[in-house]
Amino acid sequence: MPSQPSRKKKSPTRKAAPRKAGSRASAKPVGLDLGTSSIVAARQNGQGIRSKSELNAFLELPSSRFTEQILDQNQIDFVRDNGHLVVFGNGAFKFANMFNAETRRPMRHGLVNASEPYAQKLLQVIVEKLVGKPKTKGQLLCFSVPAPPQDAPASLVYHEALMKQMLSSMGFDARPVNEGLAIVFSELEKKNFSGIGISFGGGLTNVCLAYLSVPVFSFAIDKGGDDVDEAAGEVTGETATRVKAIKEDGLDLNRKPRNKVAGALQIYYTDLIESVVDGIAEALTQTERMPKLDKPLPVVLGGGSAIPKGFAERFRKALEEKKLPIEIASVRLAKEPLTATARGALLKATYEN
Amino acid sequence: MWGFTHLPGASPELPHRRHRATLDFLSSRVMDPPKKLWFIKSTLTAYEAQAELIRRLPIVRGIVFHFLALESFGALARSSNESVIDFPKLPLRLLYYLRHALLAGTFAVVGFSGYHLYGASRTGADWLAARLIPTPEILSAAGLDFHPNRSTKAPANVWLVTETDTEELWSNGLRIDTEFTTTGKARHYLVFPKDGSSPIERTGPPVGIVYHASQNDMAPFAEDFSRDILDQTRDLIGWLKRREIYNYMIDRFGRVYRIVSEESVAIHAGESIWADEDYFYLNLNESFIGIAFESQWSTDVDLITAAQVQAATNLTDILRLRYGIEDINCVPHGLVSVNADQKLIGYHADWARGFPFNALGLKNKYETAPPSVDAFGFGYDDDLVDRLGGRLWPGVELAQAQLAERASKETIEPAELRARLRAHYEDLRDQLR
Numbered sequence A: 001m002p003s004q005p006s007r008k009k010k011s012p013t014r015k016a017a018p019r020k021a022g023s024r025a026s027a028k029p030v031g032l033d034l035g036t037s038s039i040v041a042a043r044q045n046g047q048g049i050r051s052k053s054e055l056n057a058f059l060e061l062p063s064s065r066f067t068e069q070i071l072d073q074n075q076i077d078f079v080r081d082n083g084h085l086v087v088f089g090n091g092a093f094k095f096a097n098m099f100n101a102e103t104r105r106p107m108r109h110g111l112v113n114a115s116e117p118y119a120q121k122l123l124q125v126i127v128e129k130l131v132g133k134p135k136t137k138g139q140l141l142c143f144s145v146p147a148p149p150q151d152a153p154a155s156l157v158y159h160e161a162l163m164k165q166m167l168s169s170m171g172f173d174a175r176p177v178n179e180g181l182a183i184v185f186s187e188l189e190k191k192n193f194s195g196i197g198i199s200f201g202g203g204l205t206n207v208c209l210a211y212l213s214v215p216v217f218s219f220a221i222d223k224g225g226d227d228v229d230e231a232a233g234e235v236t237g238e239t240a241t242r243v244k245a246i247k248e249d250g251l252d253l254n255r256k257p258r259n260k261v262a263g264a265l266q267i268y269y270t271d272l273i274e275s276v277v278d279g280i281a282e283a284l285t286q287t288e289r290m291p292k293l294d295k296p297l298p299v300v301l302g303g304g305s306a307i308p309k310g311f312a313e314r315f316r317k318a319l320e321e322k323k324l325p326i327e328i329a330s331v332r333l334a335k336e337p338l339t340a341t342a343r344g345a346l347l348k349a350t351y352e353n
Numbered sequence B: 001m002w003g004f005t006h007l008p009g010a011s012p013e014l015p016h017r018r019h020r021a022t023l024d025f026l027s028s029r030v031m032d033p034p035k036k037l038w039f040i041k042s043t044l045t046a047y048e049a050q051a052e053l054i055r056r057l058p059i060v061r062g063i064v065f066h067f068l069a070l071e072s073f074g075a076l077a078r079s080s081n082e083s084v085i086d087f088p089k090l091p092l093r094l095l096y097y098l099r100h101a102l103l104a105g106t107f108a109v110v111g112f113s114g115y116h117l118y119g120a121s122r123t124g125a126d127w128l129a130a131r132l133i134p135t136p137e138i139l140s141a142a143g144l145d146f147h148p149n150r151s152t153k154a155p156a157n158v159w160l161v162t163e164t165d166t167e168e169l170w171s172n173g174l175r176i177d178t179e180f181t182t183t184g185k186a187r188h189y190l191v192f193p194k195d196g197s198s199p200i201e202r203t204g205p206p207v208g209i210v211y212h213a214s215q216n217d218m219a220p221f222a223e224d225f226s227r228d229i230l231d232q233t234r235d236l237i238g239w240l241k242r243r244e245i246y247n248y249m250i251d252r253f254g255r256v257y258r259i260v261s262e263e264s265v266a267i268h269a270g271e272s273i274w275a276d277e278d279y280f281y282l283n284l285n286e287s288f289i290g291i292a293f294e295s296q297w298s299t300d301v302d303l304i305t306a307a308q309v310q311a312a313t314n315l316t317d318i319l320r321l322r323y324g325i326e327d328i329n330c331v332p333h334g335l336v337s338v339n340a341d342q343k344l345i346g347y348h349a350d351w352a353r354g355f356p357f358n359a360l361g362l363k364n365k366y367e368t369a370p371p372s373v374d375a376f377g378f379g380y381d382d383d384l385v386d387r388l389g390g391r392l393w394p395g396v397e398l399a400q401a402q403l404a405e406r407a408s409k410e411t412i413e414p415a416e417l418r419a420r421l422r423a424h425y426e427d428l429r430d431q432l433r
């Protein structure tokens, strides 16, 4: 058995109570979902939570007064860099559609894109647009990170350190939270944070099984919604835009496909779902000390790629067919799939505040 | 231990399952999500901070856990307004007010047996846990030597006497409980001739035995804990059966359970390497039978009962006779387990020291050069040395010496030879896929 680190002993009676709300009211904690395809920020707003999102993409344009004018007129965000104009966030998508250009991504498969020279700077610009500068120094911010990719665990360490450094340099007290665990935090509070949280991102799918908020296992699969779109586009010879349009125009994974793109999408979604279910089955057998579970576990699906109609139903069927060694209580889509990770990160930040 | 890669980000410690139920119950009373998270986390952290001793004694840990949970709950209640907490009805409220009395009770109960040593170091606590309760029947396997002159040949005559739906009786006295037996995938494996000729496919009987320690929770081995010991065994059996882990498990009273039928593959050895005179064996789940002692194998405390050793001896005899298993192929998990990607030995270290070879009528495999090092150039890391209390078994040294000699004969650097051997291993491993 691996040796355990020695623990400091603590008197059970001398324990700090959680800080009362309001002690740091001027600096509300922030939850941040750093996803491959979009970045989402969540904040407490009165009794509710307010979230904002920007696409995690940019576009580089040669600098010209004319271009700048167009950007200004259309209220599209940009920064100047080295004689170039860099259009970012939701504006990049708008502009790319207007001019039929391709956007670039600061992140790939859940991690900072090391081969993209603009990556870090753009991430900072987008985050700043979403959350602004911290009101007080050391304002708490929890940001999502994927589970370590099985083939290159070191790359996560690098990504996490880089993001932490970037957010700290902006003045935040930045702390990471596993993406799947964040879904458990935001969606399974009623179950006392026990269950399986899955975030289906653009470039990566993250899974975490937690029991009473303690992660039992978490892993990431190097497949996401972008891969589904791409593969469906490739086999049907359709453009990414058209694939996206069909996807958003009432694709139903449980109905007979209406055209070849819908058919291809069904095939690749099924493949994505099966990879995740296989991963869960494998993780369950590999985990050395799986706690004995007293009740069936709920499964919650979040992330943009889980939105197509019939996705949860498909997932439930795939789980049933796999006959896992644990009982599953239910499979459902997160209340707000696009903001579930950010809201979970916010919960962690609020609890640590 | 069963052999599988550890997942990144795997589990920290969760308390015992009865305590988790309490935590679950109390958590449901906290209405504010961040505060609920705080309550769960602070209870678990406080519990983890307790000495190993406390977390090992079933009754004591229960009382301490409940005390800590109520403490956290009280702290939360004091700092929040009524709408956040649905403060429990009378019985629990009473329990909360009485929590100090409960804890005092704990002190009284364990006080006589040395609770004042609670402040001792963790090692001290482990030592204490092993000795606190009088346990005349628990032996340190290292010093175990029942039949010092027993032959290492399997006895010539053991037979099945009677058989019911749930039990087999063997002529050497062994009873095998078959009530929980499950069947899995049939054995089908490759063996690699040492002369380099192409691998041979086999579907037949197992060629060897790998011994394990189950590493589950262990109550102290004493009369007062009989109920807990039985509960733990029952939990373990259920867990093993569902996952098809081990062919046999021997509980602490020496009862033998057949978990996965002998003809089927059980999960137990993961990535592993062994060899006899003629063949190399890779990933032994398919080719070796897995026998687990219900035991917490560790370097500080070796806990195995005389009844377990007797049962293991009888079971080993039966299996060796039945399948013609050679002595060389009866080996503990710690000596065969590897981290194949990093080319390290001792990935699982159960019984990498202290295995009672002698008592089981087996030759001491600690003296045998492990083929992982000898034939495939595997190394080890400091972590393994630490886990084994500062020293590896002598066979490793022997294998390294043999390797160095071979390198000098071929006038190449040992590192070069090792690289070549590792490449050979990768070739064999590829053929398994």
Ligand SMILES: [Zn+2]
Pocket (backbone or CB within 6 Å): B001, B002, B003, B211, B212, B213, B268, B333, B348, B350
């Ligand atoms: Zn083992």
